[in-house]
Amino acid sequence: MSGPATDAPGQSRRWLVALPLIVFAAVAALFLLRLHGGDPSKLPSALIGRPAPQTALPALEGLVNNGVPIPGLDPAAFKGKVSVVNVWASWCVPCHDEAPLLTALAKDKRLQIVGINYKDSPDNARRFLGRYGNPFGMVGVDSNGRGSIEWGVYGVPETFVVGREGTILYKLVGPVTPANIDTVLKAEIEKALRAGS
Numbered sequence: 001m002s003g004p005a006t007d008a009p010g011q012s013r014r015w016l017v018a019l020p021l022i023v024f025a026a027v028a029a030l031f032l033l034r035l036h037g038g039d040p041s042k043l044p045s046a047l048i049g050r051p052a053p054q055t056a057l058p059a060l061e062g063l064v065n066n067g068v069p070i071p072g073l074d075p076a077a078f079k080g081k082v083s084v085v086n087v088w089a090s091w092c093v094p095c096h097d098e099a100p101l102l103t104a105l106a107k108d109k110r111l112q113i114v115g116i117n118y119k120d121s122p123d124n125a126r127r128f129l130g131r132y133g134n135p136f137g138m139v140g141v142d143s144n145g146r147g148s149i150e151w152g153v154y155g156v157p158e159t160f161v162v163g164r165e166g167t168i169l170y171k172l173v174g175p176v177t178p179a180n181i182d183t184v185l186k187a188e189i190e191k192a193l194r195a196g197s
Contacts, residue, residue, distance in 0.1 A: 046152060047168045052078050052085070053150040057140025061122050063129065073114060073140025078166040082111040082192045085160040087148055089120045090128035092156045094175035099132035101176045106135035110193055115139040118148050118156050161188045163195060
């Protein structure tokens with residue numbers, strides 16, 4: 001007497017078909033973990049150590065400070081100053097959370113805060129800054145996203161530290177948070193300030 005019949009050849013054929021997919025998924029997961037250790041803020045940037053993009057962006061129409069229009073992004077303004085460049089949008093939920101932190105950071109007069117408004121409507125962008133306060137000395141409008149591509153932006157928000165020579169020194173992917181502003185972002189800003197003194 002023999003036991004119940006099993007379909008061993010059919011089962012092994014199914015495993016053979018699934019095996020490449022399993023191997024691919026494992027390799028992809030390993031690659032992503034090695035790439036940034038599971039932390040999206042540590043995604044590498046090919047622009048670190050290179051000059052900031054030389055793309056000028058127009059001003060956010062109707063944005064003023066004490067009756068004076070706030071200028072757009074002029075790459076020449078990076079020379080001689082440590083700059084924090086923040087890519088943001090009114091429709092970006094984490095941008096709302098980081099806005100008060102950027103406003104507080106703007107009180108540090110040793111640096112300039114520059115905004116790149118990404119694929120936003122001017123009315124919504126102005127309302128956003130009216131609600132949270134405007135930390136930016138310059139706001140460049142990137143309505144089609146091309147300027148942000150030149151900055152190597154993966155998505156909003158992202159924040160860059162640009163040194164006095166106009167070189168990108170650091171990139172933070174994701175929002176500025178209470179957890180990373182002092183330990184990461186301000187530490188990178190201090191390094192940039194010391195480098196130029």
